[in-house]
Each structure stands twice: as structure tokens, then as C-alpha cells.
Amino acid sequence: MATTARRGVSVKRQDVEAGDAAGHVVRDQVEELARAGARQMLLAALDEEVNAYLQRDRYQRQAVFRGYRNGTTPRRLTLGRGTVPLDVPRVRDTPAEQTPFESKILRKYQRRSDTIDETFMRLFIEGLATRDFEPACWIADGALGLWAAVNEQSPHSAQQRCANHKTMNVIDKLPKAEQLEATTRVRAIWQAESESAARKLAAALIADFRRAGYERAADCLADDLDRCLTFYQFPEPHWSHLRTSNVIESPFAGVRLRTNAAKRFKKTRSGVYLVHQVLLRLSQTWRRLKAAHLCGQVPLPVSKTKSGRKTNAG
Numbered sequence: 001m002a003t004t005a006r007r008g009v010s011v012k013r014q015d016v017e018a019g020d021a022a023g024h025v026v027r028d029q030v031e032e033l034a035r036a037g038a039r040q041m042l043l044a045a046l047d048e049e050v051n052a053y054l055q056r057d058r059y060q061r062q063a064v065f066r067g068y069r070n071g072t073t074p075r076r077l078t079l080g081r082g083t084v085p086l087d088v089p090r091v092r093d094t095p096a097e098q099t100p101f102e103s104k105i106l107r108k109y110q111r112r113s114d115t116i117d118e119t120f121m122r123l124f125i126e127g128l129a130t131r132d133f134e135p136a137c138w139i140a141d142g143a144l145g146l147w148a149a150v151n152e153q154s155p156h157s158a159q160q161r162c163a164n165h166k167t168m169n170v171i172d173k174l175p176k177a178e179q180l181e182a183t184t185r186v187r188a189i190w191q192a193e194s195e196s197a198a199r200k201l202a203a204a205l206i207a208d209f210r211r212a213g214y215e216r217a218a219d220c221l222a223d224d225l226d227r228c229l230t231f232y233q234f235p236e237p238h239w240s241h242l243r244t245s246n247v248i249e250s251p252f253a254g255v256r257l258r259t260n261a262a263k264r265f266k267k268t269r270s271g272v273y274l275v276h277q278v279l280l281r282l283s284q285t286w287r288r289l290k291a292a293h294l295c296g297q298v299p300l301p302v303s304k305t306k307s308g309r310k311t312n313a314g
Contacts, residue, residue, distance in 0.1 A: 031081060039084040042077070045105050050089045053101050067094035067101065078112040134301045137230065139245045141165040156301035160230040163190040164244040166221075173217040186221070190243050195232035199225075234298060237291035251282050 047058075050069065056062040058069065072087035091101035102108060137158040138150050142165060150159060167186045171179050185205050192198035202225055209218035231242035241247065255278050265271040289295075 034081045035079070035084050038079055038081065039086065042084070042086060042105070046086075046089055046103060049103055049105055050091060050101070053091065065095065066098060067091045075106070076111065077106065078116055080113065080115060136298050136300055137234070137242060139242060139247075141245060142169070142224065154301070158230050158233060158299070158301070159227050160242055161224055161227040162243075162245040163187075163228055164246060164249075166224075166228050170217050170220045173220055174214055178212075178214070182217070190228075195229050198229055198232070235291060235294040237294060238289070238298075241289060251279055254278055254282050 051057050054062070054066045054069070055064070056066075068091065070090040070092035072089050075086050075088050076083050077086055086106070088103065088106060094100055134154045134157045137160055138154060139160045139162060140146050140150070141162045147159065150157070167183065167190075170186055171183055174182050182205075185201070189198050189201045189205070192201055202221060206218045206222050209215070209221070231239050234242055255275050258274060258278050259271070262271075262274065265274070
């Protein structure tokens, strides 16, 4: 009877999960359709804007010359529903006495909609800069000064030690002959299917280190282990994003590669421009957040307002 009941619960759970997955697929399709529709409307509006400027349709001749169409230039525009790629039309050979073509719909260098910019500004003014908003989770290496600042500025946020930094710190305290096997076992801790399983693997490895006389490696692994396993508090699809600080480390490795090659910059602006362009190029290969629809299930830090009332800080 107990087995049957468990199977029934399992089947129901599978049905619910299947329903959630199907709903997620539908939502994704709606989002894609919304972005595609916005892109088509923008392209049509931009094309009509060029027609109005040239006072003629495509391939139509006009008695008064006002310029030629000159292909398109690629641009990405961030809207409320995501980022859409656009082919923005260009105009060349306009008469000297005529004002050059400049789109009123999509301004020069514009990369976000006005609504997005207004939202960012409102969030900033309403408290983002003054820490009225607290992140759901901080991810960093073991720098004590950084965690002291986090405890001061965001005392209610979850804290995750970078598993990659922790792994390297542990391995660094072992003889080279032991490092390969130890690396596999340490990484298995962060890849465990649950927090309890991860703790069992960690306890076994710490005990093995102590039996072998590698006290420094054992102490390093045991130190701050709770903070290394914080990611288990969040939805499982997000674990791979939360285990390490690679989301920051990886892009800045590319930045350091270029700035080290340049060695020095005559002006601060030149250095900032190079860093911006390198990050812009690297961002084209960044992965999207897995299961973004589960962000609503992320536990937000709870703090108290000045009146003493508890609120979600995020």
C-alpha cells in the first residue's frame, strides 16, 4: 500500500512537472512571437521613414534627387520583451543643402528603448544606489574584506563562496601526485544532487585528507563549507550559474589579456573604451540564464523598514 501511494505521488508530481514544462514552452513561444512582431513593426516603420525622407518608394524615381538608399547597418535594441536584432537602413549622397538623414524612431547610438532607460533611472533614484534593494545572493571568492563589506551593506542576502576558487585553494595544499584524484573528488562535492549528499562527500574527503596527513588541505576544505553550499537553496536549474564567480572572472580574463598587451594608455578614456569594446564582443557568447521562469521562486532577502515592518528587500 505504501509503495502504491508513493508511486501515485510520483506520477502526480511528474504530471505537474510536465504541465509546468509545457507552460514554460508556451510562454517562451509567446515571448519569441512578441519579439518577432516588435522587430517587424520597427523595420516597417524605419523603411517608411526612409521613404518619407527620400520622398519616394524603393526603386521609384523622383524628379528631385534627395539621396540614395545605402543598405543597412546591424544594431541590437533592448525592449521590454528582450533584445531584438535590427537592420537599420542608411542613406547616402544627400545634397549638401539638405539635412542628412537621421532616424527619429531609432536615434543614433540608441541601444535601449526609452521605457527601459526610464525604468533603470527610476530604480536608481528610488533606492538601488542607496542599498534599499538587496541582491538575492552574493557570489565571490574568499576575500575577507569583500565579505565584510557584503555583511555591512547587504546583511540579509545569501552568500555563496566560489566553488572554483575553493577547489584551487584545496588542491594547492596537496602534493602534485595527489592533485588529480583530489580535484575530481572536490568537484564531485559541488556536483552532488543535493546538499546532504554534498556534505557526506565533503566529510569523507576531509577524513581521508586527515588520515593521509594533509591537515592544511582538510582545514581549507572544511573552512566556510556552509557558504560554499548556499547554491542548493535556489532552484536546481540555476545551480550551475551560482556555484562560481566565473560570470565575472571569465569576461575580465579577456579584458586583462587585451590591457596587458596594450601595457599603458595615454588617456583614461582610451582604456575605458577598450574595456567596453572587449566586454561588448565577449557578451555575444554569454549563455542565457537557465529556466528564467523560475526566478519568481528565488528566495528574496527579508529586511526591516524604518517602521519595523518586514519587507522583501529585493
